[in-house]
Amino acid sequence: MSVVVLVMFLALFGSTTVISAIEADNLAAQSNNRRVVLDSYSAQRGAILVEGTPIAYSEPSDDVYRFQRIYSEGDKYSGVTGYFTLNQGSTGLEGSLNRQLSGTANSQFFDQLNAIITGQEPTGASVATTLDAEAQQAAWDAMQGYEGAVVAIEPATGRILALVSTPGFDPNPLASHTTSDVIEQYTALDEASPSPLQNRAYGGAQYSPGSTFKIVMTAAALENGYAPDSQFDNPATLTLPGTSTDINNPVVGQCGGGGDTVSMATALNLSCNIPYAELAQQLGSDTVADMAEAFGFNSTTSIPMTTTASRYPRDVDDAQLMLSAFGMSSVRVNAIQNAMVVAAVANGGVLMQPSLVDSVIGADLSVIDEFEPTELGRPISAATSSTMIDMLVDGVSNGAASGARIDGVAVGGKTGTGENGPGEPFNLWFSGFAPADNPQVAVSVVVGDGGGRGQQLSGNALAAPIARQVMEAVLNQ
Amino acid sequence: MTTEAVSTATGQLQNLTGVITLKLRTPSRLRNLELVLLLFAIAINAGSFVLVQFGVLGEIEPGMLSASFVLAGLALAMHVALRISAPDADPLILPIATVLNGTGLAMIYRLDLAKGFEGWGAASVRQIVWTTLAVIVATVVLAGLRNYRVLQRFTYLAMFTAIVLLLLPLVPGLARTDDVAAKVWIDVAGFSFQPGEIAKIALGVFFAGYLVQHRDSLAVGGRKLLGMRLPRIRDLGPILLIWAAAMGVLVFQRDLGTSLLYFGLFLVMIYVATGRLSWVLLGMGLFLGGAVIASQTLVYVNSRFTVWLDAFNPRYADGDAYQLVQGIFGIAQGGMVGTGLGQGRPNIVPLAESDFIIASLGEELGLAGLFALLALYLLLVSRGFRIGFAGRDDFGRLLAVGLSFVVALQVFIVIGGVTRVIPLTGLTTPFLAAGGSSLIANWIIVAILLRLSDAVRNQPRLVVGP
Numbered sequence: 001m002s003v004v005v006l007v008m009f010l011a012l013f014g015s016t017t018v019i020s021a022i023e024a025d026n027l028a029a030q031s032n033n034r035r036v037v038l039d040s041y042s043a044q045r046g047a048i049l050v051e052g053t054p055i056a057y058s059e060p061s062d063d064v065y066r067f068q069r070i071y072s073e074g075d076k077y078s079g080v081t082g083y084f085t086l087n088q089g090s091t092g093l094e095g096s097l098n099r100q101l102s103g104t105a106n107s108q109f110f111d112q113l114n115a116i117i118t119g120q121e122p123t124g125a126s127v128a129t130t131l132d133a134e135a136q137q138a139a140w141d142a143m144q145g146y147e148g149a150v151v152a153i154e155p156a157t158g159r160i161l162a163l164v165s166t167p168g169f170d171p172n173p174l175a176s177h178t179t180s181d182v183i184e185q186y187t188a189l190d191e192a193s194p195s196p197l198q199n200r201a202y203g204g205a206q207y208s209p210g211s212t213f214k215i216v217m218t219a220a221a222l223e224n225g226y227a228p229d230s231q232f233d234n235p236a237t238l239t240l241p242g243t244s245t246d247i248n249n250p251v252v253g254q255c256g257g258g259g260d261t262v263s264m265a266t267a268l269n270l271s272c273n274i275p276y277a278e279l280a281q282q283l284g285s286d287t288v289a290d291m292a293e294a295f296g297f298n299s300t301t302s303i304p305m306t307t308t309a310s311r312y313p314r315d316v317d318d319a320q321l322m323l324s325a326f327g328m329s330s331v332r333v334n335a336i337q338n339a340m341v342v343a344a345v346a347n348g349g350v351l352m353q354p355s356l357v358d359s360v361i362g363a364d365l366s367v368i369d370e371f372e373p374t375e376l377g378r379p380i381s382a383a384t385s386s387t388m389i390d391m392l393v394d395g396v397s398n399g400a401a402s403g404a405r406i407d408g409v410a411v412g413g414k415t416g417t418g419e420n421g422p423g424e425p426f427n428l429w430f431s432g433f434a435p436a437d438n439p440q441v442a443v444s445v446v447v448g449d450g451g452g453r454g455q456q457l458s459g460n461a462l463a464a465p466i467a468r469q470v471m472e473a474v475l476n477q
Numbered sequence: 478m479t480t481e482a483v484s485t486a487t488g489q490l491q492n493l494t495g496v497i498t499l500k501l502r503t504p505s506r507l508r509n510l511e512l513v514l515l516l517f518a519i520a521i522n523a524g525s526f527v528l529v530q531f532g533v534l535g536e537i538e539p540g541m542l543s544a545s546f547v548l549a550g551l552a553l554a555m556h557v558a559l560r561i562s563a564p565d566a567d568p569l570i571l572p573i574a575t576v577l578n579g580t581g582l583a584m585i586y587r588l589d590l591a592k593g594f595e596g597w598g599a600a601s602v603r604q605i606v607w608t609t610l611a612v613i614v615a616t617v618v619l620a621g622l623r624n625y626r627v628l629q630r631f632t633y634l635a636m637f638t639a640i641v642l643l644l645l646p647l648v649p650g651l652a653r654t655d656d657v658a659a660k661v662w663i664d665v666a667g668f669s670f671q672p673g674e675i676a677k678i679a680l681g682v683f684f685a686g687y688l689v690q691h692r693d694s695l696a697v698g699g700r701k702l703l704g705m706r707l708p709r710i711r712d713l714g715p716i717l718l719i720w721a722a723a724m725g726v727l728v729f730q731r732d733l734g735t736s737l738l739y740f741g742l743f744l745v746m747i748y749v750a751t752g753r754l755s756w757v758l759l760g761m762g763l764f765l766g767g768a769v770i771a772s773q774t775l776v777y778v779n780s781r782f783t784v785w786l787d788a789f790n791p792r793y794a795d796g797d798a799y800q801l802v803q804g805i806f807g808i809a810q811g812g813m814v815g816t817g818l819g820q821g822r823p824n825i826v827p828l829a830e831s832d833f834i835i836a837s838l839g840e841e842l843g844l845a846g847l848f849a850l851l852a853l854y855l856l857l858v859s860r861g862f863r864i865g866f867a868g869r870d871d872f873g874r875l876l877a878v879g880l881s882f883v884v885a886l887q888v889f890i891v892i893g894g895v896t897r898v899i900p901l902t903g904l905t906t907p908f909l910a911a912g913g914s915s916l917i918a919n920w921i922i923v924a925i926l927l928r929l930s931d932a933v934r935n936q937p938r939l940v941v942g943p
Contacts, residue, residue, distance in 0.1 A: 001749060002862055005882065008889040009855050013848065015896035019808045020844040027809035032794055032802070035810045035822050 034087070038065070045069060046101045046124035046363070048081055048093055050131045056081045056094070061177070069175035076140045079149070079165030079201050080129065080356060082305070083174040085182050091199075093127060093356065094171075096305045100125045100360050100368070123363035130159035130358045130371065135441070138473035139164040142466040148428075148447040149200035149335035151354075152470050155343040155439045157373040158352030160303065162443075162470055163336075165203075169196035200446065202307040206332035207427040207446050210416030210459065211250075211271045213327035215341055215431065218268055218391065220283055220291035222384040228265035228391055232275035234258075240277075240319040247322070249273050250400070250417070250458075268391050269399035271415065273326040280325035281318055288321065289314045294379035295341045295351065301376070303336070303354050310337035327418055335444045338431045343442035345392070346412070346433035349385035351376045393436045401430065403464030406472060410436035413467065415459035425450030430463035434471045441474040443467045507934075508560050511568035515556055518572040519549040522579025525818060529587040532819015541586060544605050548579050551612040558616045559927065562623075565934035566927040567864060573857045574908055574923045578608055578916070580850070581909035583818065584830070584837050591824040600830050600911045607913035615920035618928075625928050629872045632686025639679035642672035643722075647729060673726075673735050674905070674918035677742065677883050678925075684743055685875035687715070688750035692871070696751040716760060719743045724767045731777045733768065734890045734902025740764050741886045746879045750871070785900035800827045804836030804895055808847075815843025830911040832903060835892050850909070851892075858885040864930040877929045880922045 019027070028036050044067055047054040055077045061068040069084050071077070082092015090098055103124035132152075139150035139162040152162040173185040189197050198205035221230070236254050237246045249255050255262045255272035267275035280288055292312035293299065300309045310333040316324065323329035336354060344351035353374040360369035380388070392412030395401045401415045413432020420427065428451055433442040445463040450456065526545040530538050552575040559566050586601035596602060622628070628635075645663050663670050688695070695712050723740040726732055744760040747753075772782045780797060788798040788805075803826045810821065823829045823837030830837070839847045861881025868874040884907050891910075894901035905915040 001745065001878065001882075002859070004745070005855075005858055005862075005885045008885060008893075009851060011898050012851055012889060012892050012896065015893065015898045016808065016839065016844060016847045016851075019805055019896055020812055020839060020847070024809040024812055027806055030789070030806070032791075033806045033810075034803070034825055035806055038822060 044123045044363075045084075046103070046126040046361075048077075048101075049126055049128045050077070050136070051133050052128075053133070054126075056084075056171075063177055065177050068177070069171075071171045071175070074170040074172050075168035076136065076164070077131075078168040078171055078196070079199055080131065080163050081171060082199075083169075083171040085174050085186075086177060086179055088174075088179075088182055088186060091197075092305060093129070096302075097127055097357070097360070101127060103363070125363065125368055126361045128358045128361060129356050130154075130161065131163070131356070132161040132474060132477075134473045134477065135162035135470050136164065138162070138469045139466070140166075140168075142469045143447075146447045146451050146462075147194045147200070147449050148445070150443065150445050150466065150470060151201050151335040151339040152441050152443040152474065153339050153343045153352075153354055155347035155433060155442045156352070158343070158354045158376075159358070159371070159373075160354050160356045161441060161474060163201050163356065165198075165200040167192075167194060167196045194448070200335065200448070202303060202305060202334055202336040204308045205448075206308065206310060206334045207429070207448060208418035208420065209327035209331055209333040209338060210418035210427060210429050211273075211326050212338055212341075212414050212416035212429045212431045212444075212459075213325070213331060213333075214268055214271065214276055215345060215388070215392070215414050216292050216295060216297075217276050217279060217283075217288065217325050218264065218388060219295075219345065219380045219384060220288050221264060221279055222387055223291065223380055224283060224287060226264060226279070228387060229263045231261035231263055232267065232278045234260060234262040235274060238274045238277060238322075240322055241281075242317065243319050245319070247273055247277060265391055265394070268414070269395050271326075271395075271400045276325040277322035280321050285314065285316055285321050288312075288324070291379060294377055295344060296337055296376065297333075301353065303356050305356075307336055308334060310334055327416055333446075335446050338429065338446070339442055339444035342392075342413070342431040342433055342444060343439075344379055345385055345388050346436075346439035346442050347385070348382045349378050349380040351379055389433075389436050389439075392432070396432065401432070401460055401464055403460040403462075404430060404432050404468045404471075406434060406468055406475070409434050409471075409475060411468070411471065412436050413464065415464055417459045423455075425454045426457065428457055428459040428461075428463040430459050430467045432464075432467055432471070434475060441471050443470050445470070505560075505564070507566070507568045508556070508564060511559070511571060512556060514568065514572035515552055515575060518576035518579065519546075519552065521576050522548060522583065525580055525583035526586065528818040529583050529590070530819070532817060533587060533590040534819075541601070544602075545579070545582065545586075547605055548575065548582065548608055548612075551609060555612055555616050555619070558620060562620050563927055563931035565931045567860050567930035569860050570857060570923055570926055570930070573853050573860075574920065577850070577853060577857075577908035580838070581834060581906075581911070582608065584823075584834055584841070584909070585911050587819055587841070588824055588830045588837065590819070591822075603913070604911050604916075607916050610913070611916040611920040614917055615924035618921055618924040622925070622928050625873060625876070625925065625932060626870065628682050628876070629686045629689065632683055632690075635679045635682040635686065639676045639683060642676035642679065643726065643730075645672045669913075671905075671912065671914040673730075673732075674912075674914040675921075677738060678880070678918055678921055680739060680742060681746075681876060681879040681883060684746045685872050685879055688746055688875055689871045691715070692750040695747065695756070696753060716743070716747070716756065716763070720760070720763045720767065723764065724771070727767070727771050727778070728775065731775070732903060733771075733778060733781065733900060734894070734904040737764070737768075737890060737902070738883065738886055738904065742879055742883050745882045745886075746875055749865075749878050750875055781900045781902070785897060788897060800833065801895070801897070801901055803827075804829075804833045805897070807836045808839035808896070811840040811843040811846075813844050815839070815841045815846055817841060831905060832891070832910070833895060834910045835895050835906055838909070851888075854885065854888045854907075858882070860930075861926050864926060864933055867933045868929065869933075873929050873932065877926060880925060884919065884922060 045058040047057040056071050058067040058069050082094045084090045084094040101124045135152050143164055143166040150164045169189050174182055176182050234254050237248055239246050249272040256266045262275055297310050297312040300306050313330050320329045324331050353376045358371045359367050362368050389412055393410050396404050396411045396413050401413045404411050404413045411434040416429030418427035428447040431444040433439040445467045447463050451462045526542050585604050589599040589601045723736045727736040744757050747756045771778045784793050784798040788801050794802045818841050821840040823840050826833045826836055858881045861877055865874050865877030887907055891904045891906045893899040905912045907919045
């Protein structure tokens with residue numbers, strides 16, 4: 001009798017314990033749990049800071065959500081902050097660091113407990129970014145009028161100094177507390193072409209890398225017994241095996257003005273396609289794919305937003321492999337991946353984990369989390385790195401990447417002009433670093449839609465000067 | 478000499494006074510204990526209201542705060558009635574009922590504030606009126622029912638009353654028309670009422686009276702099966718009848734909870750009356766069989782089972798299981814100590830003030846608050862059992878155990894439903910949930926238990942500690 005009652009009540013003690021103690025975290029993580037969303041609004045959400053200045057912060061409002069999110073330079077930083085909506089999801093740092101910003105991360109448990117006991121309003125942590133305000137400004141200004149992205153990285157640490165995706169958008173209307181307004185805004189942005197909601201720096205809007213992929217090819221060659229003076233046959237056109245497709249060099253004809261053979265250094269300097277196609281065929285599909293993946297292709301990383309993996313296809317036939325050698329076929333890259341490649345080359349062959357977060361600072365100004373440089377891998381040796389730095393500097397000072405030259409500074413880099421099919425506008429690329437003897441910045445620029453001029457412009461004409469302005473902004477400080 | 482005589486006389490007088498004091502002190506000590514606990518309960522209730530007002534409004538709003546003292550005044554009035562009419566009654570029952578009722582009121586008021594309900598539209602205002610009515614009815618029952626054994630005379634009248642009350646929601650014209658789920662409500666003169674709540678008391682009286690008369694024949698064993706002595710076939714009539722009635726409730730009123738409540742009440746009482754486990758096992762087998770068949774054949778019951786087993790499936794989580802899932806999210810959000818009164822979002826859950834008040838309380842008072850509430854229920858039920866076990870006549874024993882158990886079972890069915898121990902049903906949480914019929918029924922149970930406990934302690938040589 002009493003036992004029956006005891007069993008019934010023990011079941012209730014048990015079930016309530018399971019819900020509020022054991023399963024609570026899982027339940028809070030369910031997407032249809034409206035309380036978590038509403039709570040993340042009601043706590044004073046932490047700020048996102050660039051060099052100590054808030055670019056996103058929350059101010060008290062007099063409605064039920066208690067705080068209004070405000071973006072001070074919304075467009076310029078939209079690729080970094082993303083947006084924060086009431087119940088339509090969040091992106092960028094707002095999305096990936098939501099728990100820290102709203103104060104619900106596990107690392108803030110004792111702060112929450114303290115707030116409950118002392119009766120203080122819960123406050124989220126602030127996020128200090130690694131961004132360099134001047135580099136970001138330079139990148140943003142230079143990209144005005146173009147669709148594309150700029151990512152600048154400090155090669156030795158992986159700190160992201162600038163990250164711009166254009167066209168940008170103003171996140172302020174999306175932070176409105178009126179759901180219908182948010183949806184209207186969102187739909188307008190989503191339907192715009194090109195859509196500002198696509199993140200071109202690290203997201204799914206990827207581009208064929210064109211000749212910037214020759215950096216990866218050169219790395220694979222040098223790591224596999226080739227040298228800058230390794231010679232390749234130098235025909236004016238090459239028919240891809242098993243097809244009737246001819247490929248040409250950018251300046252149609254033989255590479256470097258003639259000769260039966262041409263060196264890899266010259267082919268890179270002048271960005272010749274045919275020698276690199278031959279190189280790819282000699283190295284084989286697996287060797288090239290291994291090197292691409294060592295640089296980060298085919299995998300995502302956390303900056304702390306999860307990047308979309310750039311694609312280098314495995315198991316392709318020779319024709320596709322040879323097209324891939326100069327960034328054609330199905331190779332697809334976003335700006336952060338190309339920046340990682342050139343940063344690793346500049347950093348003695350050590351690939352660092354790129355990150356936007358310098359530190360997470362609690363409401364009481366204690367540092368909850370601090371950036372530590374993390375090595376992702378060593379795709380190439382220091383010797384290969386050193387050789388490649390020389391080759392890439394030569395490309396800027398004497399070769400096809402002249403648009404990136406800075407007076408008195410040794411700049412290394414590679415241009416790229418990605419083709420998207422007959423009559424389609426090019427993708428214009430530049431990846432580079434400066435100064436060569438002690439690289440402070442590695443930058444990758446992509447401009448889609450041919451910079452608005454179809455097939456008339458090259459990476460060197462448009463992307464290289466943009467990269468130069470970003471590098472100057474970093475170096476002039 | 479004279480002075481000595483006087484002092485001796487005074488000494489004798491003092492001795493005499495001492496004896497008298499000793500005789501009178503026991504009951505008044507119980508009542509004094511009750512008064513202290515009651516004042517504590519009143520303080521807790523007032524504190525809840527203050528916290529709700531600070532939490533939601535950020536300031537004290539004297540109007541509703543003074544309304545909260547209505548319950549305090551009623552409880553104190555009942556305490557006075559106990560001093561006069563039942564001085565030996567159990568001292569814990571009234572304070573527990575008061576603090577539960579007050580906690581429920583505070584939460585209902587808090588939800589009204591969140592939803593912007595005021596005046597007669599506010600569930601809390603109606604709940605205060607119902608509380609007033611319920612405590613008055615309970616006091617009348619307590620004062621009017623000087624000898625509970627009178628109830629035994631009404632065994633079959635109680636049965637008849639229970640049947641009528643159960644059938645009322647099926648009567649056209651009385652039945653609530655907008656009712657989509659369980660048909661357990663009636664509308665009379667603008668008031669909604671669940672006659673089944675009162676029926677459970679009538680059933681308790683009927684079962685107690687019936688079983689006292691027939692316990693001897695029911696206790697006789699029949700043939701043995703698997704080492705257990707089964708009841709005789711000819712004694713199976715009553716249990717089959719009650720089972721049929723419970724199944725009738727399930728099929729026609731579509732209410733698994735009420736059905737389970739009545740049948741569980743019967744099983745426990747027949748077990749206490751006969752001491753035979755075979756009745757319980759037989760009954761549970763019958764009920765589970767019936768429930769399984771019903772879950773397969775009745776769409777309504779079937780959907781309750783599906784939602785119970787698969788609540789977080791996205792197919793149901795925003796549909797049929799929305800209330801359940803959001804309630805569980807609420808309890809989870811409360812965590813250990815809750816968000817604090819007035820600081821959570823219990824109003825997300827539909828029917829947060831009635832069926833799901835326990836989820837609302839779990840969100841704002843946390844696991845600690847839920848445990849405290851469960852402990853209060855457990856204490857209330859154990860006091861009722863204690864009254865039952867100490868009772869000297871079988872009718873009182875059965876009635877006390879039965880009525881206490883019905884409270885325990887109802888708590889289990891409701892909270893078990895909200896926390897997914899069993900399928901969700903439409904019963905109300907005793908004392909806490911908004912709803913007049915439930916309040917009146919449970920306060921009547923309080924009155925009967927108090928009367929029974931007073932009778933127990935009045936008996937000589939049977940000492941029950943406070």
